[in-house]
Amino acid sequence: MPVITKITQQKKDGERYNIFLDEKYAFSVHETVLVKFGLTKGMSLEEWSIDDMMYEDEIRKAFNRALHFLGFRMRSEHEVKTKLLDAGYGEAVVMEAIVKLKNLGFLNDESFSEALLQTQVKTSNKGPRAIRQELQKKGIKKELQEKVLDGYSEEEQIQIATKLAIKAAEANRSITPSQLKQKIQNALLRKGYSFDIIKQALAQVDFEREEDEWETILESVGEKAWRRHSSKYSGRERRNRVKQTMYQKGIPLELIDRFIEKKELEEDGEQ
Incomplete structure (x- = not known):
């Protein structure tokens, strides 16, 4: 059996020790492994005991690697396991390291x-x-x-969703109420809220528009629709297409008719 002829502390890592067997470097271990196996100069080692030491040392390495990973922020057990497996540690070693981490409260x-x-x-x-x-x-x-x-109450969800909805409504006064409702609904759906929560949040939003706000909307939506359809149509066909486009945007019919009448009068005045 090989005999330990020298044990030296590593310079770069004071917690690790180099083990020399029969005057030749054989392997290195963490100080906890050194203590656990009672390694001393002159001790004879069997092959199976060396394997046990190497396995224990791998667990310690994986454990320390995980601690470093956890040092940046909290992680799930799955994240730590994936990280260690990707680093090349074996499944058994990883699971042993995870058990140690859980027992010491580092993983929960x-x-x-x-x-x-x-x-x-x-x-x-x-x-x-x-x-x-x-x-x-x-x-x-x-x-x-x-x-x-279950700890995320419906009341809290409604409160947050309503806050987001009102904020979006205040920042988007230049679009129609129907467009705004759709915009808010889509945003809240992406945030992960249910239709029921969204419905209750929307009920708290003021979608009414003042006269000057409708004028701004008409100017934006109407002019764009008028230009687009005027390039291809005229007369009744253009009127119907402009009306359809504006109505789909959520503009009331009476405002659409007023806008179209205004544009047609302007056009007649230019001729």
Whole structure:
């Protein structure tokens, strides 16, 4: 059996030690492995014990690699496992390292999921559906997803969705109410809110338009429609197509008729 003839501490990593067998460098181990196996100069080592030491050392390396990864922010068990496997560690080694991390409180999917929920709600104003997708990406089990999302009350969802809807309404006064409703609905759907929550949020928004606001909308939508259809049509056909285009944008028929009449009078005056 080979005999340990020298043990030296590494210069670059004070927690690791080089093991020399029969005067030749054989391998290195972490200090915890050194202590666990009681390695000392003059000790004889069997092949199986060396394999055990190397396996234990791999677990320690994987554990330290995971700690470094977790040092930047909280991670899910799935994220850590994927990171270690991608780094080249074997499945058994990775699972041993994960067990150690969980036992020491460095990995906890429930705490991670709750933190992710709070972050997504407070910084991104996301709804349950979008947050569920994030949890799925992180490898969180369905049962835990449900448990965590149960903490996101309907009242809080309505409050946030309404705040987003009102903010969007104030920033988009130059489009018609129907266009605005669709715009807000699409935005809230992308945020992950349900149709029921969106409906309740929209009910809190003032979609009424003042006279001067309608004039601005008419000027924008109407002029564009008039120019586009005037290049191909005239008379009744143009009138009908302009009316259809403006009506689809949510402009009231009486305002459309007034606009078209104005444009036709302007055209007659130029002839």
